[in-house]
Amino acid sequence: MQAAQLFVGLDIGGTKTAVLLVDSNNTLLGKATLPTRAATPDELLAAIARAIHTALTEANATPQQIESIGMGVPGQVDPATGIVQMAVNLNLQTYPLGAAVSAHFKVPTFLENDVRTAAIGAFNHLCQTEPVQTIAYLSIGTGIAAGLVLNGRLYRGHNGMAGEIGHMLVETDGEPCKCGMHGCLETIVSGPAIVRQFLAINPQTKSQVRHAGDVYCLADEGHPVAQNVVKHVSQYLARAIQWLIMSYDVEKVVLGGGVTRSGHRFLAPILREMATLRQQSSLAAELLLDENLHLISPDFNPGLWGAVQLAKQIFLEEVAVATAINAS
Ligand SMILES: [Zn+2]
Known part of the structure; x- marks a missing residue:
């Protein structure tokens, strides 16, 4: 029997690198999550x-x-060249990460910014249950940014910065x-x-309150300061959801990223503000x-499935391309 063709999806975060291995039918065959080591580009490549291999x-x-590798990378990515720029969390200023991974495994490799990769994953996931065409994926984690799929296609914008709403000025x-x-x-x-x-x-609570989820928990328990925050x-x-709907007339704003893992505690107060x-x-x-609004389920990783895509x-x-060359 011929060995299965395999496709690799990678989500490279500042602390963790996650991998999915699927066959041509999208059957999950292997996965791994390992710490990202990125003191040097060589170390990053070795970690990937x-x-x-795991x-x-x-x-x-x-x-x-x-057969091929897809990767979502935090930072500015040129998908045409596979060059990553200003990936602060990966210690990369300007580095041809796509070419390096491609040379190592001797297969084509495609890179995209991590939020845009997740937007692709979220879009395909949503398409399995409803016929959507235009969505914004809003990632709320260490940073905040949106990835846009307009009329079924990823929209990058003129400088590849479309959806970078985290840096919109909102408070003087x-x-x-x-x-x-x-x-x-x-x-x-x-x-x-x-x-x-x-x-x-509440500076005295520094040792107990480390993550946004802790603040959402306290708010749920009735802590007045947490509720105000x-x-x-x-x-x-x-x-932000209103801007995305008004700017791009999207059918859905999909919410994902670490902060959204508070689930109902995270979503309910947003729904109240929308009602206001x-x-x-x-x-x-x-x-x-x-x-x-669509809150992504904590068991679905849109970044990894987007990378597989x-x-x-x-x-x-x-x-x-190979078929066209052979035919000419
Ligand atoms: Zn800023």
Whole structure:
């Protein structure tokens, strides 16, 4: 029997590198999650190779069965060249990560920014249950950004920065942001920003409150400061959802990322703020509906499945090019 063709999806985060190994029918054959080591580009490449080999071992498969690799990477990515820029979490200024992985495994490799990769994964996931065409995937974690799929295609924008709403200025004289400005959306609604706003009033709880989820838990238990922080954050998230709906007329805003893992505790206050906006405006009443929101399930990793999709896409493109060359 011929060995199965395998496709690799990789989600490279600042702390963890996750891998999925699937066959041509999208059957999951192997997976692995290993720490990201990124002191040097060589170390990063070795960590990626180790993660892929771990998944291959689980699948009882060989590297020769891999047809292509798709990767979601935090930072600015040029999908045409596979060059990664300003990936602060990976210690990369400018590095041809796509070419390096491709040379190591001797297969085509396709890179995309991690939030856009997750947008592709979320879009395909949603398409399995309802016929959507246009969505925004809003990732709320260490940072905040949106990935856009418009009319079934990923939209990158002129500079590949479409959806970078984390750096929209929303508060004059707000907190400093890593981009150099003050009062960006990210300084209010990202995971670290939620913790920071709570600890600014309750510094004595520093050892217990480490993640945004802790603040959501306390708010649920009736802690007044946590409730105020959650309300403030939810007001801005409801506005961010409104911007995405008004800017791109999307059918769905899909919510994902670490902060959304608080589930109902995270979603319910946003829905309340959306209801308030609807009461204020007939336009909002018409366009800003609860059914426009979709909270991604914690068991589904859109970044990994989006990366698998990228791997399949590059494989099909290579096959199409090879067929055209052979035919000419
Ligand atoms: Zn900023």
